Amino acid sequence: MLDKFFRPKSVAVIGASTHPNKVGHVILWNFIRGFKGSVYPVNPSHDTVLGLKCYKTVKDIPEDVDLAVIAIPAEFVPSALKDCGKKGVKHVIIVSGGFSEIGRNDLEDEIEKIRKKYNIRVIGPNCIGVFDAYSQVDTLFMPRYRLERPRKGRISFVSQSGAVGSAILDWAAAKGFGFSKFISYGNACDVDEVDLLDYLEKDKTTGVIGMYIEGTRRGRELYNSLKRITKKKPVIVIKGGKTKAGSKAASSHTGALAGSARVWEAMLKQSGAIIADDIRRMFNYSRLLAEQPLPKGKRIGIVTNGGGFGVIASDALEKYGLELANLDKKTIDVIKKHVPEYAVVKNPVDLVGDADAHRYEIALDALLEDNNVDVILVLILFQTAGVQSEIIDIIASKSDQKKKPIIAFSAGGDFTQVHMRMLEKVGVPVFDSLEEAADAIKKMYLYSVSVGNAE
């Protein structure tokens, strides 16, 4: 039902503009750049925009239009929406603001009437709309130099706040995280978080769903959808406005009745959703669950080239209720045979400062074979010259076996950051905080337990 929002064959951009600073210009440019279907600019003042023939109204477009994006001042939106109805467009994203969020409920009511009359599904108004990494539907009207677009991947993210959503997407893109879909639904005059969850439930390229939500008008349905979906796919939720101060702020922001923190927390927990305390943690959980197989248990094997980080990792894992695996004697023997005497072959396996990628490979292979190890945490310090970039390929090839979750940690400046992004891009989640790595592994483990994959 909502599929045309993400996989339309043809798109009209209403409000397409020749002025580079205009929202309608940026959106048209996005479509021309990435989208494979037909794109039609609509604007009565132009004959052509960005080299494309421009139409006076959507009704003048000679072909069928699957999706229209409306980016014009609020007062003109009802009339444009009516044109869409007459043209037979069934899916419309209204990015324009100036509706109920500033007290113009009258305008929003008008939209509601028109969309019902013509049986149109609407995302918005007052939103930044949709980004689909696969189809390159992209209504985000922030310039690409400010808001980078992420690579293809398995995380989809639904945000009630456009600003939160855009910052997250930009940040995630720079980090190398992979996305399927992003949706900012704004005032939700029609399509809301429940509709979107239900759609993403069946979306094949969505492996994990993330969500920023301040309030809902459909608590019961939201609960039911979450309850059903979390059995198939992890859903990770950041609830904005869960304290008194936050809930006050939320009511001036989205006007959402943020509701009692306790009620929300109880609801989310019972529904099987994973609650994230902040945005980074939401992505920590998402990345692990999207990219790695579920663990069979909570016994962690650590490999490192810096003893101190082995210590910090051990502390963090224990703090989060995880266990350091008791390595099998065979594992220890195999590793010992191939590493220098001064390496410390226990758990953490300390390959010491002069370790190269080869030494890592031996340790990783051994831990993958060891039935006492459920999850592998590999710490890599790129400050020492021994570790060459080939370590990326080695870790990727182990991770690609999908036998056990492999999670990486590193910390450092530009040289390190480049390698962290490379790891992320080949599907190995990499952390710069061992505390956060432990927290994420714990959440992954708990999800694995909840779906009957681990004890």
Add this chain to the structure above:
Amino acid sequence: MLDKFFRPKSVAVIGASTHPNKVGHVILWNFIRGFKGSVYPVNPSHDTVLGLKCYKTVKDIPEDVDLAVIAIPAEFVPSALKDCGKKGVKHVIIVSGGFSEIGRNDLEDEIEKIRKKYNIRVIGPNCIGVFDAYSQVDTLFMPRYRLERPRKGRISFVSQSGAVGSAILDWAAAKGFGFSKFISYGNACDVDEVDLLDYLEKDKTTGVIGMYIEGTRRGRELYNSLKRITKKKPVIVIKGGKTKAGSKAASSHTGALAGSARVWEAMLKQSGAIIADDIRRMFNYSRLLAEQPLPKGKRIGIVTNGGGFGVIASDALEKYGLELANLDKKTIDVIKKHVPEYAVVKNPVDLVGDADAHRYEIALDALLEDNNVDVILVLILFQTAGVQSEIIDIIASKSDQKKKPIIAFSAGGDFTQVHMRMLEKVGVPVFDSLEEAADAIKKMYLYSVSVGNAE
């Protein structure tokens, strides 16, 4: 007494090498590049190294030598140290490994005898030594493309682990954090964490001390030093090996008796030290305490251009026991006069998505004047085109007044990251997690209370 480690007039690099991969080469190169005093390579196999006349032994150097750095295989270290003694060198950093950490206590005992005989102070062995951002003493032997060096600043950091230290320094440099001194003291055959703390207590360019420690041989002295120093300067400690698993790992790492977690925690708390759970948090606290004035209370004023982040910030602040300031009526009136009607002038002050730097300036000025506001948290989303780079100058100029702590938050990709680094470099601590910002503000507030500056 330890001053010559950080401000020598002349330095000998024993083990200076013509081979770019050798430790002694990297160290010599570091000194030539940044250090303003005399530099003497020592190596019996070379006549010149990196264009400098090379001496057979340290004794052959015609002038006095304040500091010698020894970077040769362990077995040759005692003899080189003896030469230092004969030459009258009183400060020696031994970066070489291969001593007690691999069971060669005999070699370390020999060093101890020699250094006592000649009255030499030794840092190391088995360490990466010293980096001083002011004097450019730099014995870190990791290549600069892998380990970036931080700018001058007020944070000093003492690390028992070389790997932890080097990763931290590299990471901090890339983030734009400012340092005074970094010391990795390794096996601590002579100079240990207590000596270094006592030195940093009086060091004028050190405003905040950070510390990574797994164990100590001088618990009582450490406590006394901390107790005394924390009254003057904040000391932030990461204790490695505070869980059972971590403490086991620590004993194979530094051989340190990590000691009971409870005893350590009680000792650190009673001493007035700030305990950090991980490295990032240590820097969060350090940056705030190094760069910003202490707050007079815990009432926070928030300025944002994205409502959702105002909500998340409010949640985070309340979670950490901080308060949203009740803005003075005058503050609200002043801001309202200068911003569009659709801006939400409460706390958080939501300047909304089209805010420019000017709008931020008005809000910041008003909050600086408002006696109900103790700390200003300014959230900036660079994804929208309204915010130009001039906002950096504006925030910096408010921060430079040192009237109240100003802390920034932003989140995003490369464009945002560049601006975050700029803010950091002009002394405005900037976070990419509101949770962490709230945590750090709380710690700053508690320190302010502990020194009688806030209630």
